[in-house]
Amino acid sequence: MKVGIIGLPQTGKKTLFELLTGHEITEKDLASGKNIKSMAEIRDPRFDKLLAMYNPKKHVRARIDIELLPKIEKDAITKGDIFRDIAETDALCHVVRKFADDSVYHINGTVDPVRDIDSVNSELILHDLIFVEKRLERLELELKKIKDEGKAKEKELLSRLKEHLDKEIPLRLLELKPEEKRAIASYPFVTLKEMILAVNVSEDDVKNETLLKEIAGRYAALKIEVMLVSAKVESEIASLETEKEKEEFLSAIGISEPAVNALTRLCIKALNLISFFTVGEDEVRQWPIKRASSAPEAAGAIHSDLQKGFIRAELIKFEDLSSLGGEDKVKEAGKLYLKGKDYIVEDGDILNIRFNV
Secondary structure, three states: EEHHHHHOOOOOOOHHEEEEEEEEOHHHHHHOOOOOEEEEEEOHHHHHHHHHHOOOOOOEEEEEEEEEOOOOOOHHHOOOOOHHHHHHEEEEEEEOOOOOOOOOOOOOOOOOOHHHHHHHHHHHHHHHHHHHHHHHHHHHHHHHHHOOHHHHHHHHHHHHHHHHHHHOOHHHOOOOHHHHHHHHHOOOOOOOOOOOOOEEEEEEOOOOOOHHHHHHHHHHHHHHEEEEEEEEHHHHHHHOOHHHHHHHHHHHHHOOOOOOHHHHHHHHHHOOOOEEEEOOOOOEEEEEEEOOHHHHHHHHOHHHHHHHOOOEEEEEEHHHHHOOOOOHHHHHOOOOOOOOOOOOOOOOOOEEEEEEO
């Protein structure tokens, strides 16, 4: 499961990629002309709380794949490679410039985030529309030669998609049945993907709730998550050597945590993932799984043997452990639960899998 970072030139994509992944982009990376790939740790305050409680010998945060895609400009759009790259991701993070800096050029001459967001959204919708139209033309020719029930159904489905896209609405807003999703799963639709807007702002706008509400409200109907992030401020935070220095800096500018931490959590949400925890003095670990996964499926994320031999899961809710202060107190309060194969794991569950192989 991977998130693709996209955006116009000079928006701060590379800086955010480096901040998310810790991967410093080299000249060799840029010269290769290929997508730059790395992984990002999910910065979850619940995990930090568990570390403080258990002080384990080892800890492992959940991770997701992050891929920096080529900048969206005329050449990339004309060639179409950018859309192939986007189609191969599972969710998108669109980095948009809001900061003003005369020393950094803007491809469109002026800084206007709404214009840039609308422009990129239109290109993505146009790509899907062109694909649908070409596929429909081919289906119509094939159906004239021979009747085929499967192709007739596909034509009907694609006609619905075309009607939707003609209204300049992304496909992620179209309600599709599971069998319909399977029918188009191999097609390179880019507007089916969940999208995050990371609006790169100046230090003065880091806490600009009015700006955030304005942009979020404008794109809420398109099912787009919006957050403000200042790549410049985040770089300054990352450059500080100690946690105390970072805490003092955050306090000085009036924010509780680096914005990239929140961005990692938005990424995992956009991928339709949740996470559960396994805890103990030896190890505390966070495991990402698909939303609505069963307890055996969660066990399988740890090891296939645990899923095959699943007996039950001992469950503690993070909120109970956090408020009561320890496993013994949780047990005394009757809040240690036993769950079977039908249990659907919820975000933040703490699980201990019992199995037999």
